[in-house]
Amino acid sequence: MLELLQLPPVWKGLLLLVAGGFLFPVTGVYIVRMNLLSIRFMMMHSLMLGGAIALAADLSPVGVTTAVNVLLVFLLVWLSRSGGMEMGRVNLFLMILSIGLASILMYAFHVPAKDTMNLLWGSPFTVGWDDFISVGLLGLVVIVYQARYVRQIRAVFFDPDIAFTSGVNESAHTYFIVGLTALAVAAAMKLMGAFLMDALILLPAIIASSQASSMKSVFLRASFLGAGLSLTGFFVALLLNWPVSGTIAVLASIVMGINLIKRRCYA
Incomplete structure (x- = not known):
């Protein structure tokens, strides 16, 4: 195992996984807290659209899929807020639109479906220095935002209408939060894949939310749990020769299961 850690793709993947494990659970x-769980399903479909556009135009899949994800997430929030329609229904509309456009592009530009499907599977061993820069900048923005606007964030989480009447620019904070979330999801897709990214984004957040007594504690518990799962899962995967993403997902699920059992026993 020590020999493997000397290989650049391995130690780079480890460092970025731990950094991502600390950052992603914040989003x-x-x-x-904002009941945006359905967004991640739309983003899986938008990944197919972004991949089809990138492959058809011979562009960077990561850059295009990130741009498409951010655009559709902002469109989702805008349509649901301005149109008075439930977010779940707008989400379904954008999911169908994304996969429909993707299929047309793949047919029109002869893009093999398997090439776009490959984008659904990520790997920490394929990261480069640009990924370190993007995750580092995203982490810096999240930290500064959390520290500067912690009270406003709490108000938005508690009740958007009350936050607005209290003088908080609820709309701006909502758009900024969903923008950060979209960028984090795009980065997590690169590391974990679209199918398994929830192991680092959602499960630590759900577990922390069920245990913590304050908002600050929720963020800290989620971050340290995500980093711990990333570190443990990485070394277990190397030791057993398992896929890293799948190993982290299984470990996160085990921790989630134990948490559910404990809550059941002490209820």
Whole structure:
């Protein structure tokens, strides 16, 4: 194992996984507290659209899929807020639109479906220095935002209408939060894949929310749990020669299961 850690793709993947494990659950708390769980399903479909656009135009899949994800998330929030329609229904509309456009592009530009499907599977061993920069900048923005606007964030989480009447620019904070979430999800897809990214984004946030007594504690517990799962899962995967993403997902699920059992026993 020590020999493997000397390989650049391995130690780079480890460092970025731990950093992502610390950062991504913060946006997971945003998703849980603002009831945005359905967004991640739309983003899986938008990944197919972004991948089809990138492959058809011979562009960077990561950059295009990130841009498409951010655009559709902002469109989702805008349509649900301005149109007075439930977010779940708008989410379904954008999911169908995304996969429909993706299928047309794949047919028109002869893009193999398997190439776009490959984008659904991420790997920490394929990261580069640009991924370190993007995750680092995203983490810095999240930390500064949390520290500067912690009271406003609490108000938005508690009740958007009350936050607005209290003088909080609820709309701006909502758009900023969903923008950060979209960027974090895009980064997590690169590391974990679209199918398994919830292991780092949502499960630590859900577990922390069920245990913590304050908002500050929720964010801290979620971050340290995510980092711990990333670190443990990485070394278990190397030791047993398992896929890293799948191993982290299983470990996170085990921790979630134990938490549910404990809550059941002490209820």
